[in-house]
Each structure stands twice: as structure tokens, then as C-alpha cells.
Amino acid sequence: MKKSSRKKGKAVAGSNISTTYDTSRRDSSSRHYGDNRQYNNHYYGAPMPSPNRHPQNRLEGYVSKGAAHNSLERGIDAPKCHPKTREMVQENILSHIARGKEKVLWLSGPAGAGKSAIMGSIADQCYTERQLAGSFFISKSALSVDRHSKRYIIPTLAFHLLELIPGLRELILASIKRNPSVFDKKLQHQVEILILRPIRELCKTADASEWPRAMLVDGVDECTADEGREYETEYERQESKEANHREVLSALVKLASNPTFSFRIVIASRPENAIEEYFSSLRKGAVARIFLDEMYGPEDDIALYGEAMLTKIGRECGFLRPWYSQVGEALGIEDVPRHLAQQSLGQFIYIATAIRYVQTKSKAPHKLLEQVLNWRSNSNCNAFASLDALYTGILESSPDSALSVKWLRSIPLFRQGDPWLIKFILESSPGQTQYLLGPLVSLVCIVDRRGNPIFHFYHKSLSDFLEDPKRCGTFHITDDDLEGFLAHRHIEILKNKGLQGQVPRKGALDGVLEGVCINLLNHIGHLHKKEYDASHVDWWFSHLRRGLAQHYVKVAYENVHKNCDFLSCGPACELWTECLMRYARQNHWMLPSRERFSGFAVARKPKPKSGKRK
Structure with a gap:
């Protein structure tokens, strides 16, 4: 078995950050931007809740408040069915919730068929009738990781039950207190600890017939691959994603299959292969199905x-x-x-x-x-031909459509999801966001009702279109070109010693610049001309938080050598190495030896990029 090239570093004193150095070359498909900190072997925008906190505080740390059907994050423009439309399918779903034999209903259909709008209307109807026990609207296009990570689904549903059902709060919190590691367990175990065990206890004294009946989970196909992993190929990432789909579905089916669980679970997703195969593997009659085809007009x-x-x-x-x-x-x-x-x-x-x-x-x-x-398509064999023609026409209305597409491809990669940070990094001049994306507001919402940036894609099909070279044609951008664009933006900010676009208010500037300087760690190893000097690197160092500076200097020292050959460094690498070693000497820090990573990836045989099974 091949040994892993991943080596564990020492934790920074006074922090809960565990540094991991990866000496392998990294596939750009696994890159996300906005965070170089690693917490408990998972990358997120904020630390995971401490096991010593109160059980409810710990639970809320894993609750996605933006995933609820009526959340402020989803907003009043969240997809809903227009009056007098989709009446038959809504009636069938509501009838199943009230009287259906199967405790799980799977609503499926192709991309853009209106599944989320139907689920939104069903959620509103159930909420009005006090029949909604919980909901989770998964969204890959949402910038918050909690909207598309499997880790938040079961805790969020448990939290919704805790808020609705009298007597359940104390039992769920007691179960968390007895099982402090519950949030690090597989979803099937979370289901047992957070929901089933407390409900079984409550049913000894409570009448479950008075409880709400519907639990809705929309967009299972948008649940993403595991965070914090490096994927050698896109096939590995897809395998992780499909495994997560199966784990989510398995947990929900286990929940529904328990006799003490009186709710009906409605699951909506595209008919992806892994999801279709999972439902087909269940015993006959375990799941009711509705497919949005011509029968529903x-x-x-x-x-x-x-x-x-x-x-x-x-x-x-x-x-x-x-x-x-x-x-x-x-x-x-x-x-x-x-x-x-x-x-x-x-x-x-x-x-x-x-x-x-x-x-x-x-x-x-x-x-x-x-x-x-x-904007019509001449193709009769592509199910997305009309949609692709519409997307193409709208994108061409931007004054610089090529640059606009780079922005649209870049936005989902910022895993922390701070729209202000995204705006400040991507803008090369004040007002560029409105200039480029203003004509594209039918595809992406760029400001919220208070005038703050938001960068919300109205539908995942836009990302599907932009990532498929056969569909988007001349708008397609390779992963390498996209990484080069993001590297260029960060290097330009470094050369400018500050933002090039709109400058935030005074109180927020330091935090934004710190975020930019942390993001820069992903890009300093990208091949670029050395059009700056030591004063620019000093500017970068000055914006690192004092308690974390040692950690970031070590990461920078590793990343800057990423593309060096075995014997020599480039000019930019030499400059960074000199500055980083100076910071280490001044602060009595240890840096890893260059031999640990320089040339390592060149010396070994590169792995094939193909995602096919052997």
C-alpha cells in the first residue's frame, strides 16, 4: 500500500488549530478559497463547537438556520409554485402526508423541473396547517457550507423538532450531554441519539397523534463531497459525493422506518444514479415515488x-x-x-x-x-438546448462576458461565503461588480434588500451549464485557467498593498485585509512574475493575526515551493523564502526543511488524471 504524503504538524500554541502539510501536488478541482484553517480534520469557516459548551449551544453550532423553509437567508423570493400551477402534484404530496401508507415519499425530476418550488409550496402549506415538523433545503449555490454539508442535516431536523414538540427539548439535550461526540458520528448514529431515542422516551407519556406529520428535505443531490479532503481526481470527489447522498438517504429511511417515528418524510432530488440505485435497493413498498413527467402537465x-x-x-x-x-x-x-x-x-x-x-x-x-x-436553439437532441441558448444570450449581454463568467465560476469556490470578501477580492476597480454582473441579475442576485452584496445563484443549473464545455461552448474555463485568474487577483492586491475595488468601512477594513492575506496562501505558489519586493511581503505579514502568524508563515513556506523544481526556486519563491525565514528568525519559529516538499512531486511518478476504475 502506498504511504500517504500527508504529514501532521504541531498545533500552534494557544489555538485549537491542527496544521496539516500536504506535500503532494494538488488537483485544482479540490480547491476552495476563503479558509486555510483546519479544525478537527474538517475545513469550515468557523471553529466547531467545544464539547464543554452547554448541549443546546453545541446543537445550535450544527444547525443550519438558513436551510429552514422560511429562513431569512432563503428570503421571500425562495422558489414557490405560482397560484393555479402544479396543483395535481401538490395535491398528491399533501394527500400522502396525511394518509400515505409509505413513510417516505421521493419527489424526483430533471434539472429545472420545479422540484424546489413544489417543496417550498408544500412547506408553506404544511406550516400554515401546523403540520410541518422540520425542513432542510439543501443548496449547493448557497455560499454557506452548512447549506450543503451532510453534517448539518440531522442536527437541524432535531432542532426543529425540539422547538415544536413539548417535552422533547430536555430529552434531546440530555441525550447530547450523555453523548458529547454525537456530532462526529455517522448520520445513522446521529438519528438514533438526537431524534429516535428522545422520541421513544417521550412517547411513554405523550400522545404522538397530536404532533405535526411532515418532514421535508429538498435537494439531496446538491449535498457535496466531504470537506477537508484532497481529491486526486474528479472521480474521487464524485465518489465521496455519492457516498454522502447514500448516507443521508439511509439515515432518513432509518428515521422513517422506526415505529415510534410518526412523521412522513418527503425527499426531493434529481434522479442521480446513486440516488436511484439506493431507492431501488430498498424493499418493495418502502418508498412512494412521484416523478415530474408529462403526466403532471x-x-x-x-x-x-x-x-x-x-x-x-x-x-x-x-x-x-x-x-x-x-x-x-x-x-x-x-x-x-x-x-x-x-x-x-x-x-x-x-x-x-x-x-x-x-x-x-x-x-x-x-x-x-x-x-x-x-434566443432559440437549433438542436433537437439536447434536453437543455433552450435553457443553454437563454443562458448564453443573457451572458452575452454583459459588457465583458468572458470576465463575468470567470467571476461566476469563482464565486462558489469561496467556501467561507462572505460576500463582502468575495467582492473585495474580485473587483479590480470600484463599481466593477455592478458593471459586470448588473446585466446578469436574472441569473444571480448581487445585492440583498439592504444593499449588501449577496452573490446568490437562482438555480444550480447555471453552474451545471458553466462547468460543461459541451453546453457553454466558448464560455468554458478550465480549472487551471480559473486558478490562474484567482491567483492573479490576489497577487494584484498584494502588489497594490490593498484593495483595488470598493474599500469597506473603516471598522471592517482590517478584517477584510486579513481574509485576503489568508486567501493569498492558496496562490503564492502559482507561477507568476515577481513584480513586487520585500515590502509587499511585509505588508502581507503585518495583516496576520498575531496568535496565528506562526501557523500561516509555515503554510506560506510550504505553498510557495509548490511549483519549484528539485534544484532551484523562481524569483518570487526566493523573495518569499527570504522574508519568511526572516520572520521565523525574529520570532524564534521553526520552519520545515525545504527538502520535505521541494521537488518531491517532481521526483515521483505523477498519478493519472483519469477518473475511470481500474
């Missing part, structure tokens, strides 16, 4: 939604007649809403994006609708 619902929204736009603009008919007649289209419904190929995300684009007011509504109707 999506075209009629999409046409109804399109007509209602186009009429609303006309009313807001003071148009006296169905204005969209004029646009259609000029293009030879008799029924515009029906035409858009046919173009959508059953994907609600198509009509939703088209309507948002017409609502942008960047031009007169007539002109914007005319553009949408002209």
Missing part, C-alpha cells in the same frame, strides 16, 4: 405562469393590452406564453429565468422579450 402550467407574469409586467408598465402579443406577431409567434412553454421542454427554470430577464428594465420590456424569443 408541465407545459400547461408553464404557459399559465408565463401569461400571468407577462400580464403583470404589462400592468406595472401601464400597457393597456396584452403587449406581448405585439412582440410575438412581429416574429410570427401566435401565442407567446405557449411558445415559451414549448421552448422550456418542461423546465420551469427556463420560463422563470426568461421572466426575470424581461423584468430587469435594462431595456424596454418589448425589446427584452424580443431577445428572449430570438
